[in-house]
Amino acid sequence: MTDALPADRPALLIDLGAVRRNFLIARDTYTGSSLGAVLKKDAYGLGTPRIAPLLHRLGCRDFWVADLDEAVELRRVLPHGRIFVLHGLAGYSLADFRAVGAIPVLLDAGEVARAAATVGEARPEVAIQLDTGINRLGLQLGDVRALAHDPSPLARLSIAAYVTHLARFADPAAPQNRWQWLRFRAWTQSLPPAPLSFCASAGTFGPRERHADLARVGSALYGVETTPSQPQPIIPAATLSAPILRVHDVPAGAEVGYGGVYHAPGPRRLAHVAAGYAAGIPFTFRHPWHVLLDGHRVPIVAGTSMSLMTIDVTDLPAHLAQPGRRVTVFGPDLPVHLLAEAAGVAPNVVMVAAGRGVRRVYRDPPTAVLVETPPGEMHAPELRDVRIAGAGRDI
Amino acid sequence: MTDALPADRPALLIDLGAVRRNFLIARDTYTGSSLGAVLKKDAYGLGTPRIAPLLHRLGCRDFWVADLDEAVELRRVLPHGRIFVLHGLAGYSLADFRAVGAIPVLLDAGEVARAAATVGEARPEVAIQLDTGINRLGLQLGDVRALAHDPSPLARLSIAAYVTHLARFADPAAPQNRWQWLRFRAWTQSLPPAPLSFCASAGTFGPRERHADLARVGSALYGVETTPSQPQPIIPAATLSAPILRVHDVPAGAEVGYGGVYHAPGPRRLAHVAAGYAAGIPFTFRHPWHVLLDGHRVPIVAGTSMSLMTIDVTDLPAHLAQPGRRVTVFGPDLPVHLLAEAAGVAPNVVMVAAGRGVRRVYRDPPTAVLVETPPGEMHAPELRDVRIAGAGRDI
Numbered sequence: 001m002t003d004a005l006p007a008d009r010p011a012l013l014i015d016l017g018a019v020r021r022n023f024l025i026a027r028d029t030y031t032g033s034s035l036g037a038v039l040k041k042d043a044y045g046l047g048t049p050r051i052a053p054l055l056h057r058l059g060c061r062d063f064w065v066a067d068l069d070e071a072v073e074l075r076r077v078l079p080h081g082r083i084f085v086l087h088g089l090a091g092y093s094l095a096d097f098r099a100v101g102a103i104p105v106l107l108d109a110g111e112v113a114r115a116a117a118t119v120g121e122a123r124p125e126v127a128i129q130l131d132t133g134i135n136r137l138g139l140q141l142g143d144v145r146a147l148a149h150d151p152s153p154l155a156r157l158s159i160a161a162y163v164t165h166l167a168r169f170a171d172p173a174a175p176q177n178r179w180q181w182l183r184f185r186a187w188t189q190s191l192p193p194a195p196l197s198f199c200a201s202a203g204t205f206g207p208r209e210r211h212a213d214l215a216r217v218g219s220a221l222y223g224v225e226t227t228p229s230q231p232q233p234i235i236p237a238a239t240l241s242a243p244i245l246r247v248h249d250v251p252a253g254a255e256v257g258y259g260g261v262y263h264a265p266g267p268r269r270l271a272h273v274a275a276g277y278a279a280g281i282p283f284t285f286r287h288p289w290h291v292l293l294d295g296h297r298v299p300i301v302a303g304t305s306m307s308l309m310t311i312d313v314t315d316l317p318a319h320l321a322q323p324g325r326r327v328t329v330f331g332p333d334l335p336v337h338l339l340a341e342a343a344g345v346a347p348n349v350v351m352v353a354a355g356r357g358v359r360r361v362y363r364d365p366p367t368a369v370l371v372e373t374p375p376g377e378m379h380a381p382e383l384r385d386v387r388i389a390g391a392g393r394d395i
Numbered sequence: 396m397t398d399a400l401p402a403d404r405p406a407l408l409i410d411l412g413a414v415r416r417n418f419l420i421a422r423d424t425y426t427g428s429s430l431g432a433v434l435k436k437d438a439y440g441l442g443t444p445r446i447a448p449l450l451h452r453l454g455c456r457d458f459w460v461a462d463l464d465e466a467v468e469l470r471r472v473l474p475h476g477r478i479f480v481l482h483g484l485a486g487y488s489l490a491d492f493r494a495v496g497a498i499p500v501l502l503d504a505g506e507v508a509r510a511a512a513t514v515g516e517a518r519p520e521v522a523i524q525l526d527t528g529i530n531r532l533g534l535q536l537g538d539v540r541a542l543a544h545d546p547s548p549l550a551r552l553s554i555a556a557y558v559t560h561l562a563r564f565a566d567p568a569a570p571q572n573r574w575q576w577l578r579f580r581a582w583t584q585s586l587p588p589a590p591l592s593f594c595a596s597a598g599t600f601g602p603r604e605r606h607a608d609l610a611r612v613g614s615a616l617y618g619v620e621t622t623p624s625q626p627q628p629i630i631p632a633a634t635l636s637a638p639i640l641r642v643h644d645v646p647a648g649a650e651v652g653y654g655g656v657y658h659a660p661g662p663r664r665l666a667h668v669a670a671g672y673a674a675g676i677p678f679t680f681r682h683p684w685h686v687l688l689d690g691h692r693v694p695i696v697a698g699t700s701m702s703l704m705t706i707d708v709t710d711l712p713a714h715l716a717q718p719g720r721r722v723t724v725f726g727p728d729l730p731v732h733l734l735a736e737a738a739g740v741a742p743n744v745v746m747v748a749a750g751r752g753v754r755r756v757y758r759d760p761p762t763a764v765l766v767e768t769p770p771g772e773m774h775a776p777e778l779r780d781v782r783i784a785g786a787g788r789d790i
């Protein structure tokens with residue numbers, strides 16, 4: 001299927017079938033009432049215009065974004081369904097949110113007071129963030145006590161959900177997760193009743209007794225593992241690949257790349273790949289790391305530059321170490337969380353940058369592949385059919 | 396001028412006047428025949444559709460991109476001028492390049508042979524990369540010797556330029572720079588004559604005797620310093636800012652952010668800012684770093700998440716530590732190369748990610764500000780006038 005991908009540059013192949021399966025698996029697992037999707041940052045780089053309608057067709061009705069701008073963009077492709085805005089009012093009014101058809105997740109006591117003081121609408125719909133332990137956004141214990149004592153501000157609002165974020169979602173065994181759950185339960189029991197949103201990806205695959213009512217799932221839909229110690233039953237939905245541009249031999253001691261960051265420890269055969277940090281590849285790695293070429297692990301050497309990276313193909317069969325051959329940077333056989341771990345960043349650092357930096361190619365089994373103009377380009381998205389030569393997911 | 400920027404999210408303010416001044420300063424400094432512009436990756440995130448026509452109006456006639464896809468996009472907004480494609484043929488034919496009106500920079504002896512074997516066109520125009528020391532793309536000594544011995548392949552081509560890349564551009568005093576220059580001179584003197592392209596940003600502000608004929612300037616146009624030890628007479632053209640969403644006090648020992656990465660060393664006042672790694676902010680820093688708020692340095696604490704970062708506003712005047720106040724992540728008063736250095740990445744890692752990740756606001760003095768739909772969004776670019784309240788560059 002490589003002939004469906006551009007010959008000279010990286011591509012992000014997005015398997016919509018995998019997104020579909022991940023959503024269904026998560027929904028089957030989740031025991032709450034609504035499994036919602038997080039579509040921040042253009043669906044973590046996978047493309048909200050493709051992801052949102054697909055999930056809506058599967059029955060997803062709650063969608064979560066970061067800010068009102070993202071809500072506006074999402075509403076353009078999603079006529080129905082609720083849109084929660086995690087960054088709260090942030091200077092906008094409830095009327096602004098109503099105009100978009102979005103629900104602000106109020107982020108502190110000041111926003112609750114402002115929302116409650118809004119006149120002209122009977123009980124406007126809001127959600128309320130509670131800060132049960134991450135010390136970031138949300139009401140804290142004192143705020144909750146004040147509202148428990150005098151719930152009249154909340155009586156003027158229609159509360160779609162209480163929301164909290166886990167600080168240690170990546171470590172399901174951490175006691176803090178249980179503490180946050182107990183706090184969340186206790187705090188909300190002192191407030192007017194409303195659905196509880198406690199779980200993101202990790203929580204959805206975590207203890208049922210903490211599932212609560214509304215899940216907000218991002219990473220798991222896109223096949224990004226957030227709890228490597230307790231692997232989730234998901235499959236990677238995105239594959240970043242790029243072609244080799246040049247192969248050549250260097251003698252021992254040769255310096256490669258900007259600043260001469262790599263010194264060849266002996267005579268080596270190197271290949272230069274048409275993808276760099278602008279395609280989401282980390283600038284540096286904490287320990288040796290590799291790409292895949294036809295199942296072989298090929299070490300990354302030298303530094304990552306804007307549009308190029310260098311790999312050592314000395315030990316690769318010669319027929320594979322050729323210009324035009326594509327290497328996989330991450331994908332089903334090389335999960336992005338391992339790449340990210342090697343670089344010391346979160347997996348979604350790579351995902352978001354890749355999705356924005358390279359052309360996205362969608363595979364929507366069983367029928368067609370579409371090439372979408374990437375978001376970094378300068379004209380309107382255009383979809384065109386592309387012949388697909390094979391059906392394998394590893395490219 | 397903050398009221399021209401979105402209240403709830405980050406923005407990249409691009410000062411087109413600074414780009415203009417940087418281009419003119421570089422051109423005045425450069426003694427070769429043509430100062431060209433590098434527009435890879437959507438002009439390093441600043442937006443090729445705005446940057447390319449601006450430079451062309453100033454007389455720029457040579458433009459450099461990474462691949463044919465970028466050349467296609469550039470040609471849509473640049474009817475005239477030469478477009479050089481640095482990644483060579485990369486599987487495409489000379490006819491593909493001719494159709495776009497682009498010139499491939501052939502990257503190895505194989506590509507030279509393929510180009511020379513192309514029939515149907517009298518002496519097609521190409522450039523040729525020579526690998527004088529970076530060990531990446533380009534012909535090497537053996538290839539040059541072979542062509543010097545038998546130049547007949549080159550006789551079938553019209554050579555627009557010989558091109559080489561410096562490995563140690565960031566260290567103007569490194570002897571390798573002179574070695575690469577001597578090699579470049581010696582190699583090209585053995586080949587059919589053609590203009591020489593030796594200098595990128597650093598070289599343009601470097602020794603005149605190595606200026607050669609064609610410069611390829613990227614970073615300097617956008618105000619990104621590439622030689623901090625010998626500062627260039629350029630001014631930053633991009634300012635990344637984002638608003639505070641919430642301010643609150645935490646007790647000593649409070650854990651903040653995912654994984655509890657930050658422990659408050661005492662009672663602290665924290666602010667959460669609506670910008671994270673999706674806006675180009677590094678995921679981690681190697682040493683303490685800060686943002687600017689009204690001239691004050693405000694420490695970054697905790698980890699960067701997708702859309703949020705946390706700063707310590709304990710020592711900031713209380714009237715400044717308020718939701719809605721914008722902090723500057725980089726800009727004229729906080730150069731991006733210092734931020735990048737603190738994070739252990741190249742400055743353009745940050746620039747490219749920021750330009751793609753957030754809404755771009757253009758200032759084109761003296762008249763107007765335009766808000767452009769960011770490249771990460773899902774609809775066609777739309778330009779609309781926005782009122783601008785002030786004229787200061789520091790926001």
